[in-house]
Amino acid sequence: MLIDHPLLGLRDSSEFIYMGDAKLLNRPNWKSKNSKTKFIDYGYLRKNPAGVHKELWYHEQGDRSWLVVTRNTVTHEILKVELARYLKRKANAK
C-alpha cells in the first residue's frame, strides 16, 4: 500500500508501524465519572470494521509522524491521511 503522507507525499506502507483503531487518541480524563470503566473501554475495546476505518500509522522509518489514516479495510482504498497531532490539537481547541 501507499500512504499519502501529508508532509512527505506517497510513502510505502512498509515504512510504517500499524497501530489500529484511532480511538486511542481519545484517552479518557482520569478525573471524569466512571473513569476506570472508560479506561478499560479505551484499552481493550477496538473497532475492526470491514469497511471504512480510521486507524493509526506511525512513520517509524521516516519522519516519525503519527498519522490518522481513513482506510477502507475491504478495498484498501485510502480516503484521507491526517497528522494525528493536528487533529488532536484541533479537538483540544474545541
Next chain:
Amino acid sequence: MRNSSHPITNKQKLSFTFNGKKYFGYKGDTLASALIANNVKIVGRSFKYHRPRGIFSAGSEEPNALVELGDGPYKEPNTKATNIELFDGLKGSSQNFLGSVNFDLMAINDLLKNFIGAGFYYKTFMWPRRFWEKLYEPIIRRAAGLGKLSLKADPSHYDKGYLHCDFLIIGSGISGLMSALLLAETGSEVLIVEEDFILGGRLNSERLGINGKQSSIWIGQAVKKLKSLNNVRILNRTTVFAAFDHGIFAAIEKKTDHILEKSSKPRQINWKIYTKYCILASGAIERSIAFPQNDRPGIMLAGSVRTYANRFGAHYGQKIAIYTNNDDGWKTADDLKNMGLEIKAVIDTRKEIEAPSSSISSYLGQTITKTYGRKGIKAIKLSSGSKLNVDCLAVSGGWSSNIHLTCHKRGKPVWDNIYKNFLSVDNAQKDKIIPVGAARGIFEIQNIISDTNRVILSLIKKIGLSMPNRITLTSSKEQYSCSLDLVSSSNPSNSFIDLQNDVTQKDIELSFREGFKSVEHLKRYSTLGMATDQGKTSNILGLASMAKLKGTNISEVGTTIFRPPYVPVAISAFAGRSKGKDFRPTRLPPSHNVAFKRNAVFVETGNWLRAQWFPEEGETFWRQSVDREVLQTRNSVGICDVTTLGKIDIQGKDCLEFLNFVYTNAFAKLPINRVRYGLMLREDGVAYDDGTTARLGENHFIMTTTTANAALVFRNLEFVRQCLLPNLDVHLISTTDSWAQYSVAGPNSRRLLQKIVDKPKDITNANFPFMACRELTICGGVMARLFRISFSGELAYEIAVPTQYGNALFDALLSAGKEFKAVPYGTEALGVMRIEKGHAAGNEINGHTTAQNLGLSRMISKKADSIGNMLSEREGFNGSNIATMSGFQPVQRSEKLEAGSHLISAGKTPTMENDEGWLSSVAFSPTLGHYIGLGFIERGKTRIGEKVLAVNLLQNKTTEVEIVSPHFVDPEGIKQRG
C-alpha cells in the same frame, strides 16, 4: 523433429542432456522446443496416477513438463520445460517417477485410479488417527509429489530491486508494444516487462504479416524505437507475479538462469514496481478439451503446436490431427500444412460451420471418443467410429484472456458469452489495471490493433497527457468464434480436466454428487486448478463440466479467482540478500575493537553484539572470568560498555509535565543536574520499562531506556507527544548512537575518574553526590556527560562522550585504571551484580508483572495522571495476595538454582493449584559464595525467612530455598552513596 529450413537452424548449436542422454538444440530454443525437435515425448509422470506425460503447452501455463534442472545444491525442481531458455551444457531430468520415466514403477497407481479419486485422502486415511503422521503421509508424499529438493543451501545470489514508472506494460506482444509506443510518446516513464527472452509475444508464434511483411520486422522496428527512448525501460526474462494495492507489482527477473557458468552476479532479481497505471497486455491462454485419454504424450494445445512449428521449426511426427471447438484450431492446420506436414484431419465439434479450408479433410460435429498409444499417441477414434492413425494431436478448446493479475486484489472476472471467456471488467477503474488486446478478450489481430489504439488513446486523453498519433498498422484479417464444447460425455474416468493434478471428469461428477457444487468447494475437494500452474489451461473445463452437471451455464457457476504468485517463485528470491549474517545489520558498541582485541566473548542482544565476558589467560570456564570481573569491580573498579541502553534527548518548556505523564513517579520537582529513576507502565497498568532521566538544564533532559525497548519506548513517547499531549512544547530525538556510554563501578571508580576529568574537584562526593549529573570536559577538553548512578550497587558512574571518542575513552579508562587493576566487564558480570543488588531487569519487567509485583507500588504517584496509572488500580493487581519480588537462596548453600523454577510451599505437591510463584533470575554470587535468585512469590514481603521449594519439572529437580530480601549486597545503599 526439426524443420531444416527454419531460420533457427542457422543459430548456434547447443548441446544439453535430458535424463542423462545427450541432445542438441539451437540458441533461441526452449528446453521444450529442443525436446520436441529431438522427438522426446515422455518428459514426466503425472502427479497422482503416474501416467506418462509429454509437453502440453509452450508457456508458463504448462501443467505436464515439470523438470528438475541442474544438480547438487543448484538443483531446482518443478521448473517448466516450456519456460527454460536452452543453453549449452544444460542438464535436465524428469521427476516424480520410480525406476525410469519410461517405465515408472509407480504407474501401478494408474490401475488403482478407480479407488483414488477426489476426496480419497479425506475418506481413506482417517483412521487410526496416529497412523497419519507416521505412515500414511510419508507414503503419500513420496508417491504423489512433484520434484525433490536438493536439501542443500542454495549457493546462488539473489537480489531485490525497486522500480518506479508511470506505466507498467505487462507483455510485449502487439498490444503491449503498441501501448508502449503510444505511451512513450507522451513523455511518461514506461516500463515493459516480458516473461519470454525475446520480445513480440504471440506474434512470434504466428505467421501473421504486419504492414505486408513478416511481423518480426515490425517487432524489430518497434523495439529499436523503444530502446532509443530514455523514458522507456524493457525487462525481458521477467515475470510479473503479483499485483498489490495502489499500483505496486512484484516481478521476478531471471538474470543468469540461461547461463551455465555460476557467477557472483545475482541469479534472479525480485523487483518491486511502483506504477501509476498498469497496461495488462498479457495475452490469452489456450484451454484444452476433456475427452477420453486426452493426456497422452503427443497431445498438445493447438496454439502451442503452432508456436513450436512457427517459432522453433519443431514438431512431433508427420501425421497430425487437430481437435477443435473454435476457429483457431484451423489456423494451426493451415500453418502446419504450410510447413509441409500432413494434416490427417481437423475434427471440429461444431456441426453448423463451414470448414474454413477445403483442402484439409475435416470432420464436423464430431468428437474424439478414444485415443491409443500409452507412451505417445498413435491413433484416435471419432464419434462416427472412424479411427485415424496420428502421431500428434493438437487440441484447442478456445482461448482464455490471461487476467490472472486482475484477480490478485479480488477482482471478480465476468463471463463473456460471445468469446466464451472470463473478462476483467471492473479493474480498470478501481485498480488502474487496464487490459488490452487478447487479455481484454479481443482475439482477432485487426481488432486488437484498432482496439489497443482506442483504449490507450482514450486513457491518455483521460489523464490529460499530450496526445500521440494513433498507430497505423495493416495486417491480415483473422476470424475467431468459439463454442463451449469442452467436455465429452463418454468415459469420464479417463477424461482429464486438470492434467497437473490428475483431476478427471469423473472427479468433477463425484464432487457434484457429494455436494461440493460451488466452485470454491469443487476446487478444494477435487484440487482442480491448484499447484504450480493454477489451472491455467484447465479451470474453464472444470467449470463447464460442473455447469453441465448442474444444468446451467458457466456464468451461473462462476469462477474461483487466481492468487499470487502467477508463477512459482524461489523462496530465496524473497529473501534476496537478507540471509546469514546479512539478515539484519549488526550494531557494534563503541568499545567493540578494544573488546575484540582483548578476546572478549560476544553475545547478540537484539541487533547489538555486546561483550559477554573478557577471558584472561588461564581461564577455561566462563564463570572463572565472570566471577573475577564481579569481584574485581566490587573490590576496586570495573568498566562496562552500556552504550546499548536507549538514550532519548528531550527538550522543550514542558518536559517536566511530559515526563510526569510517561513515568508513574513524579518528576515535577527534579532539579537541574540531578538524575531520577523512573518506571513506565503500559496503559493497562502492567510494568513496561524503567530507566533514569537526567536533567541537564532548565529545558533539557536525557532519558535512558532498556536496550531491548529503546525503539519501542521512543515510538510510544512520540505517541504521547503527538496524539495525547500535542499542545506541550516537547521535542524528542534518539541519541543512542550519538553517545558512547560506560559504566565505571567500584570503590575506586571516583579515583579513576578523577584522573580523567579536567576538574577532579568537581566530582568529589560533596560536589557530585549520588544521583548527580553534569556536563563537563575530560582528557583535556573532550565534552562529556557524567551521571552518578549505580546498577551494581557500588559507588558508580556512567560517563558518556560523543561516539567518535568512545573507543579512545574505553582505552583511556583502562590505562588510567591500571594502578587500580581496573577490569573491563561484560554483560554476565553486569547481570550478576544487578541480581546481587536486587535490581529488576528484563526477566522481572517481562510484560506480565506490575509495579506492585516489583515492589514499586509506592512509585505510582496519585497526584497526577500518568500512562497506566488508572488501570494499575485494578483489583487483580492489588490486594495482599499478589506475588512480590523477593530474593531466594538455597538452604543447602552448595546447591544450584534454576531460573524458571516454580515456587511451592514446603510439603505441598508441585501442581498448578499449589503454584505460588517463580524464580526469574538466578546467578552464582561470587560476593556471597553461593547461588542467589530473584523471583516472585505470593505475599513475599511477609514471608522473609520462610523455606519453600523451587521445583524444576523439566529437570526433575527440587531445591529447598529460603525467602530473603532481594537486596543481597548493601541493602542500605551505603556503598553507592559513599
